[in-house]
Amino acid sequence: MDIDGLVERMRQGDRRATSRLISLAEGDIAAARAISTRLFKDTGKAYIIGVTGAPGSGKSTLVNQIISLLAKRGKRVGVVCVDPTSPFSGGALLGDRIRMKEDYPPGQVFIRSMASRGKLGGVARATKDTVSILDASGVDLVIVETVGVGQNEIDVYTLAYTTLVLLAPGMGDEIQAFKAGIMETSDIYVVNKADHDGADQLVGEIESMLDLAETIELEHGEDHVVVEVRKQAKAGWRPPICKTNALTGDGVEALWAAIEAHRSHLVNSGEMARKNRSKYRQEIIDILREKFALHVEEALDLTKNGDLPALLDEVAARKQDPYTVSDGIGKKIADAFKS
Amino acid sequence: MLQDRKIRVIVAKPGLDGHDRGAKVLARALRDAGMEVIYTGLHQTPAQIVETVVQEDPDVLCLSILSGAHNELFPRVMTVLKEKGIDDVLVMAGGVIPDDDIEGLRRLGIEGFYGPGSKLQDIIDYIKSHLKR
Numbered sequence: 001m002d003i004d005g006l007v008e009r010m011r012q013g014d015r016r017a018t019s020r021l022i023s024l025a026e027g028d029i030a031a032a033r034a035i036s037t038r039l040f041k042d043t044g045k046a047y048i049i050g051v052t053g054a055p056g057s058g059k060s061t062l063v064n065q066i067i068s069l070l071a072k073r074g075k076r077v078g079v080v081c082v083d084p085t086s087p088f089s090g091g092a093l094l095g096d097r098i099r100m101k102e103d104y105p106p107g108q109v110f111i112r113s114m115a116s117r118g119k120l121g122g123v124a125r126a127t128k129d130t131v132s133i134l135d136a137s138g139v140d141l142v143i144v145e146t147v148g149v150g151q152n153e154i155d156v157y158t159l160a161y162t163t164l165v166l167l168a169p170g171m172g173d174e175i176q177a178f179k180a181g182i183m184e185t186s187d188i189y190v191v192n193k194a195d196h197d198g199a200d201q202l203v204g205e206i207e208s209m210l211d212l213a214e215t216i217e218l219e220h221g222e223d224h225v226v227v228e229v230r231k232q233a234k235a236g237w238r239p240p241i242c243k244t245n246a247l248t249g250d251g252v253e254a255l256w257a258a259i260e261a262h263r264s265h266l267v268n269s270g271e272m273a274r275k276n277r278s279k280y281r282q283e284i285i286d287i288l289r290e291k292f293a294l295h296v297e298e299a300l301d302l303t304k305n306g307d308l309p310a311l312l313d314e315v316a317a318r319k320q321d322p323y324t325v326s327d328g329i330g331k332k333i334a335d336a337f338k339s
Numbered sequence: 340m341l342q343d344r345k346i347r348v349i350v351a352k353p354g355l356d357g358h359d360r361g362a363k364v365l366a367r368a369l370r371d372a373g374m375e376v377i378y379t380g381l382h383q384t385p386a387q388i389v390e391t392v393v394q395e396d397p398d399v400l401c402l403s404i405l406s407g408a409h410n411e412l413f414p415r416v417m418t419v420l421k422e423k424g425i426d427d428v429l430v431m432a433g434g435v436i437p438d439d440d441i442e443g444l445r446r447l448g449i450e451g452f453y454g455p456g457s458k459l460q461d462i463i464d465y466i467k468s469h470l471k472r
């Protein structure tokens with residue numbers, strides 16, 4: 001089935017076509033380009049929410065609660081769950097659906113699992129394309145679940161309007177998480193597993209971190225504060241902290257209210273426009289990265305079977321240095337890129 | 340192109356039995372063989388399994404069952420798949436299935452049968468050589 005046919009079927013509500021388009025875009029940047037060219041005008045309607053946090057903090061269980069809340073309100077929801085690829089085998093175990101087993105009317109909820117690595121750096125690009133295809137298919141919201149900052153190749157905040165960072169008490173990594181830079185990326189903190197001991201203490205710790213960020217700004221000027229915190233603070237948003245129990249759904253209504261408040265804030269402050277621009281900036285960079293990475297691979301492949309062995313002989317004989325050789329290969333890449 | 344095409348597999352457990360050790364072992368083995376494995380957990384209805392197939396677009400669907408209800412559940416899955424026009428997914432069955440039932444299931448379009456004690460490598464090889472697209 002050609003892409004035009006699939007796009008046509010997707011517009012008529014055929015979810016298998018949506019699914020196949022996602023597979024095509026995920027696997028091949030040329031297909032992704034062809035699809036994006038046709039669908040881009042239909043995108044930009046869905047609100048995109050990122051959910052990130054340490055493994056086991058309860059992301060999927062919470063996403064399930066959010067889906068069911070939204071489905072009750074008649075919303076159509078897309079979900080993208082990104083799990084790590086095993087660096088040893090290149091395979092992946094994608095288990096987030098285990099927590100999302102409720103039945104919904106056909107067409108209301110579309111969940112797609114994705115593996116994160118082994119695609120020549122194209123994960124971020126593939127995730128964005130998947131989100132865009134779901135967006136174009138007519139969902140009202142797309143929720144993207146990824147493992148936490150620094151544990152993944154994709155930083156979900158670069159594609160979401162509202163990013164939730166999940167923490168759970170007793171996981172011992174709260175402060176590490178702050179060090180790793182989640183303050184740059186979080187619009188709302190979620191202390192999940194509120195039924196566990198230590199939830200209130202964790203809320204307190206996050207409050208102090210937020211206070212500290214503001215103090216640093218006051219005392220040392222804006223250059224000392226991570227970029228996103230400063231921008232958020234300037235626009236008048238201090239990330240709220242929501243407590244949830246994702247098993248029972250306690251706190252999920254309040255969390256949803258916080259998400260809506262953030263959305264209004266983005267719209268009213270003009271931050272939405274800024275976020276969109278930085279989102280597209282990042283997307284363009286991701287596409288370029290992947291295209292270059294592919295061309296580098298191709299150039300290496302060519303030279304492996306072509307003139308690289310001879311060049312290596314020259315380097316070994318000290319006739320050419322590695323930089324000069326890579327300049328030559330780089331020119332080939334540049335020529336290939338133009339075409 | 341140099342893009343690596345990953346084999347996507349759904350491992351699903353239809354029916355009511357509460358054991359998924361075998362399914363989990365299989366899921367891990369397929370992952371270790373370089374495949375992307377979507378595991379759906381226990382107690383899936385045929386409709387849920389097919390909905391997962393629609394959304395995940397897998398190359399392979401592995402159905403695993405121990406409860407003996409394969410003669411009801413497997414045909415149901417195959418019927419719903421057909422209703423949706425899905426004919427390019429390799430459907431395989433694992434678990435306890437008596438030899439007498441296999442021929443009937445084969446006629447429905449289920450292809451590989453792997454009971455307890457099957458070698459994981461055989462399943463991997465079968466998948467790699469029987470993909471439909």
Ligand SMILES: Nc1nc2c(ncn2[C@@H]2O[C@H](COP(=O)(O)OP(=O)(O)OP(=O)(O)O)[C@@H](O)[C@H]2O)c(=O)[nH]1
Nearest residue numbers: 054055056057058059060061192193194245246247
């Ligand atoms: N007590 C309690 N357990 C929870 C809560 N939320 C999730 N869990 C449990 O925590 C475990 C992990 O939940 P998941 O939703 O799979 O966590 P995750 O963050 O998606 O995990 P990964 O996708 O593997 O990173 C499961 O056993 C859940 O049942 C909660 O609010 N309270």
Ligand SMILES: [Mg+2]
Nearest residue numbers: 059060096145
């Ligand atoms: Mg999860």
